Amino acid sequence: MEIDVNSAIISDDDWRNPIINYLQYPTLPSEKRIRIMALSYLMWNGDLVRKSKDEVLLRCLGKKESMKIMGETHEGICGAHQGGRKMCWLIRRYGYFWPTMMKDCINYSKGCEACQRHGSIQQAPSVPMNPVVKPWPFRGWAMDLIGKIYPASNKQHCFIIVATDYFTKWVEAKPLSPPHLKRSLSS
Template sequence: MVSEEDWRLPLINYLQYPALPSEKRIRIMALNFVMWNEELVRKTKDELLLRCLGKEEYVKVMGEVHEGICGAHQGGRKMCWLIRRYGYFWPTMMKDCIEYSKGCEACQRHGPIQQASSVPMNPVIKPWPFRGRAMDLIGKIYPASSKQHCFIIVATNYFTKWVEAKPVKSTTS
């Protein structure tokens, strides 16, 4: 079942009807693919055949590998390696797996905390209010909040140590 915007469609059309005109890029790419039992499969360097998946299928596969019954909440690179080992392929596998693992809420909650290097902190001392201020933008936070806020703007007064933080939807907000 191949939809109109599926990445596999030009390759399937070329492999089924090679006499029809097609782009050079598709003809070169098709050297690594073959039609087998009415499905597109990719040939690897070591002659393994990987089943090519469309978007709906690969989202399900990523979910099952990452958080399914045997999923161990692996990072993106390991997840990509596992999916290839299970015999699946799509062109943006690595990028999609990394994004999926970064967006996993359970991984963010229970994953290792990033540690800052142990450098002594130096206090910032100012003689009166509003003598020193700082602003910073935190983000992009993934996944975004329920109101689609994915950045936080933070302002600090160095004298009073007062901090204000506001969520924003974009950096131009």
């Protein structure tokens, strides 16, 4: 796949600048980090390329070019709205590279409106229920608070506390009023 990207225009804040400067002028002073990083790169026909682990040369892209490549790969004429990791793999296979590729591809695919509208809903995998087994009645209780109930009862009860015995499934429920109302009613 050949996508027309123009790397001749490199802005000042481009990640490629320090590496290109070091490769073109290795005698000028530069940071140790840049010198070590430059070992994986070389200049080829005026473009910066990266040597991959499997000895393939990947053309290095800037921000604008990488956005164009991600757009074509994800939703272009041959794009299949792949997820971020698959999209990153495809872009590397097409022969392109930039340092934040994986993160950018994942963010691009997550931000695709068509994928959000028409993609399948991701659900958490089902987990088997673990029953709570108690050896005899009234050994263990489950408690819950229901409320706030509106309108409150005539005695200003707006909560219900419910307790259930695990063994017999016996249920007890008592109405409650908020603590600040009890103080004001008793005074």
